[in-house]
Amino acid sequence: MxxxxxxxxxxxxxxxxxxxxxxxxxxxxxxxxxxxxxxxxxxxxxxxxxxxxxxxxxxxxxxxxxxxxxxxxxxxxxxxxxxxxxxxxxxxxxxxxxxxxxxxxxxxxxxxxxxxxxxxxxxxxxxxxxxxxxxxxxxxxxxxxxxxxxxxxxxxxxSNPLGPGYAAAPPITSPAPAAAMEWHRHPGGIMRAGHDASGFAFDNEGPAHRALLEPFALADRLVSNRDWSEFIADGGYSNAVLWLSDGWSWVQREGIDSPLYWQGDKHFTLSGWQDLDPDAPVTHISYYEADAFATWAGLRLPTEFEWEAIAQGKDASAGNQLDGAGAVHPIGSESLFGDCWQWTRSAYLPYPRFRPAAGAVGEYNGKFMSGQFVLKGASCATPRGHSRATYRNFFYPHQRWQFTGLRLAKDL
Structure with a gap:
């Protein structure tokens, strides 16, 4: 190709x-x-x-x-x-x-x-x-x-045994080793969540409303492949105590023992099979896996409102997002946006006073507000400029073919 x-x-x-x-x-x-x-x-x-x-x-x-x-x-x-x-x-x-x-x-x-x-x-x-x-x-x-x-x-x-690449790309390497995890701290309080009247937003991003936050902290980087390898080595996929009941049933039923596309020290990318970069963000993980990792780490996933509170005022077009025929793969950056969509612990539900639009376009988002979880940020495959702090991506908890990763949170 x-x-x-x-x-x-x-x-x-x-x-x-x-x-x-x-x-x-x-x-x-x-x-x-x-x-x-x-x-x-x-x-x-x-x-x-x-x-x-x-x-x-x-x-x-x-x-x-x-x-x-x-x-x-x-x-x-x-x-x-x-x-x-x-x-x-x-x-x-x-x-x-x-x-x-x-x-x-x-x-x-x-x-x-x-x-x-x-x-x-x-x-x-x-x-x-x-x-x-x-x-x-x-x-x-x-x-x-x-x-x-x-x-x-x-x-x-x-799925092709030949493992063909979509397009040639530069070698996938992290710009620097993943640093020790630091924290964005927030004192809590009442925040204004959701999109206001300025600029485009999908209907599920509003109406803007108040949300109460307890004091918390959000990690300054995504969980890396190295972090995930430690989870695997410590028996993370075989310890039922770490998993939600549905997640443990999914792991057992599907024989899950690593992120999607991992095979030993290699993983499949849009450039074909590549060596696994330990310092790049882990990706192609389900909500179940993200939650189990957070439990193993003694931490938790953020809520969508915690993530949004930290992201307010940040440049949503920053980070590793889709610009052209590059690697289209997580490489690691300091931005809250890019590399991977980030699982939150928030169920995908309507905001207070939400009403779908009239007509067929009202089916765009509202009717899917059942059984899914919210992801925030943007990924390496998101067209740059498409996302924003209020953006609500959503998937079912077992799905992981999208560029999904995690950023940890903790209570203060």
């Missing part, structure tokens, strides 16, 4: 129209190293083919903007909404998620032609002020799928 085209993940200062165009180009640049076969395969039900991500994001613009707001617009292909709707019940029946890898047609080239058609049609809507909120949602939605495209293709390529 050839190296991916260099991207510019940060789009600060651009008009919305330019950010739309940059974002659409970025998605196609991320898919550029892939063959039609690469872009079609689906390695597990949680993941989707790269081709599907490219198509679904176009379906989003065609369905929620072009269909409803461009007079005389006709769908590119009337059969395709059934294939590329994700979970919007209001938009009707759809192809089963677990069978997306069976969609050998349309081809990757046909999907790219559809994208070009949608982009051309969208040009006449990009200067309409009343559509700015919906266009912004579409841009942010596509950025989320850029990260999913990378994590999903990583799992697919890892």
């Amino acid at each position: 050839e190296a991916a085209t260099s991207l510019s993940g940060a789009t600060r200062g651009l008009t919305q129209a330019d950010r739309f165009r940059v974002t659409r180009r970025q998605s196609e640049a991320l898919a550029a190293p892939l063959s039609d076969a690469d872009a079609t395969i689906q390695s597990m039900p949680d993941a989707s083919p790269a081709k599907w991500h490219l198509a679904h994001t176009s379906w989003f613009f065609e369905t929620f903007l072009l269909r409803d707001h461009l007079e005389g617009y006709s769908r590119y292909d009337e059969r395709w909404p059934y294939l590329f709707n994700s979970y919007y019940e209001a938009e009707g029946a759809r192809h089963a998620r677990a069978a997306r890898g069976m969609l050998s047609r349309p081809s990757l080239d046909e999907v790219l032609a559809w994208r070009a058609h949608v982009d051309e049609a969208m040009a006449s809507l990009l200067d309409r002020p009343e559509l700015e909120p919906l266009i912004e949602l579409g841009i942010q939605h596509e950025q989320q799928h850029q990260e999913l495209l990378l994590t999903d293709i990583k799992h697919a390529l890892w």
